Amino acid sequence: MMRNSRIIIIIAFSVLPGLSHAQGHAAAVEPLSDDEQAIVLSLSPLNLPRKDPTNELSGNELAISFGRSLFFDKRLSVSSTRACASCHDPNLSWTDGKAVPEGGSRNTPSLWNVVYNRWYSWDGGADTLWAQATRPIENAKEMGLDRFALTKRIYNNDDLRRGYETVHGKLREPVCASDPAITNETCLDPERADATKILVNVAKSLAAYLETIISNSSAFDKFVEGLRTGNTGAVQSYPEAASRGLRVFLRSNCHLCHSGPNFTDGEFHDIGVSPKDGTLPTDPGRFEGIHVLTESEFRSDGGYSAAADPKLRFIRAGPDVWAQFKTPSLRNVVLSAPYMHNGQIATIDDVIDHYSNATSSTYRHVHLESTVKPLHLTSIDRSNLIAFLESLTDPVLIQNGNFRR
Structure with a gap:
């Protein structure tokens, strides 16, 4: 297969x-x-x-496996109640079957053959598959998990941390994401850079998986x-x-x-x-x-x-x-x-x-x-x-x- x-x-x-x-x-x-x-x-x-030249994880088997687990994991949303698959249901041809999702204004597109796209989203607001994958994670109307909370969630869940580290290497303890006294706004580099890089790594792993959803026969x-x-x-x-x-x-x-x-x-x-x-x-x-x-x-x-x-x-x-x-x-x-x-x-x-x-x-x-x-x-x-x-x-x-x- x-x-x-x-x-x-x-x-x-x-x-x-x-x-x-x-x-x-x-x-x-x-x-x-x-x-x-x-x-x-x-x-x-x-x-x-x-392979996508902008994504160093394109075609990487470990990234594909990690990306697949993330796609169906509800912990990727702030409420832990929605996964990527909640709107892109494989049993509904990778859509949600609705005119527009709750709180949204545009129809959920199918994920069949997204690897071939030049632009992503109905408006082309992203120009790579991995860049598109960052958007719903942080979007308050979708999954609503900002990059600092994402960092904390990956670090504090053993299975997520193991999956991440298998692909991306050792993850250091995120001070900003674990100390409630430090807000996202006051968190300075390199912690901010770390959180952004983790978001990108997650998105690139998701993209590596999404590249495999192909229909051509x-x-x-x-x-x-x-x-x-x-x-x-x-x-x-x-x-x-x-x-x-x-x-x-x-x-x-x-x-x-x-x-x-x-x-x-x-x-x-x-x-x-x-x-x-x-x-x-x-x-x-x-x-x-x-x-x-x-x-x-x-x-x-x-x-x-x-x-x-x-x-x-x-x-x-x-x-x-x-x-x-x-x-x-x-x-x-x-x-x-x-x-x-x-x-x-x-x-x-x-x-x-x-x-x-x-x-x-x-x-x-x-x-x-x-x-x-x-x-x-x-x-x-x-x-x-x-x-x-x-x-x-x-x-x-x-x-x-x-x-x-």
Whole structure:
């Protein structure tokens, strides 16, 4: 189940519920044009990722093991009642199944294939997976455990301290975190630097684990491999409804944003998701994310990064990025309802309805994507498109955070 420190899980496609759209066969499907086939071949395979150069623990087996234990450990929250897995439940395709979590304003994204992301969070407020992992730990609306309390908790719990020291070396007694007379504000370096480094080490261990959550073996992948190798049996076994839906996907230009083997361009767009009450959007999205990233002490070009990433040189927070949000991957998308950054679209059918009737938004965004035009899909088109999206599912069996083949 481990291959190059990446976990890949596959079981029979037939056990996954809710795939009725992808079943059944009808008349012959129109063949792909040469241009269409070239696009399809660019969508698979999703190869195993390289190690993250900004995280020296990327691919480290000890860090992966420690990170996994932390991910399911409720002691990583100030109340000891919430773990990372509380919102990213593996049994809910690494989401919480809610529109937005309690006290939050944005939908909890799935963790499938996060290792391939260029930016993290809906607004791109972090530029590495480990930097993103620091955010919910200290966020008062999420886990609320500041770095000093985190240091104290790791030091005072034997199993946490052993796990930490196995990966990161000896942990010295944290005076600031253990002496109630010393506040976080009055705690001076090197104690403050120690607490920050411990937070980073924890986040990098979590990231090493999160890198292993990979999905890359769907019915669509088998179909593309058949195209690439000339295996007519593999091509013909692909559901015909999904084949028709693939053509809808291509001819509707969905691939312009949902591109590449992870079905996302990794960038930010305004697709006209109107607030339910008909008001103008108040969430600045990417505009805010760039400011958060610019001011972050954990930027990939900062002192805690193992290697600088040059992509930060090209980001600018202009008005054109207001209310833009990151393009999510479509892999396993039928398992991660509800949808959009605010979770206000309940079903995959409703998502398709949004794109089919793009001009029906209650307002027109100033910077609405020029590619977002009403598709006017027929009911058959919609059914086939859903069948295609279902074919991007990599069937998995996950029990209590353990992966089983």
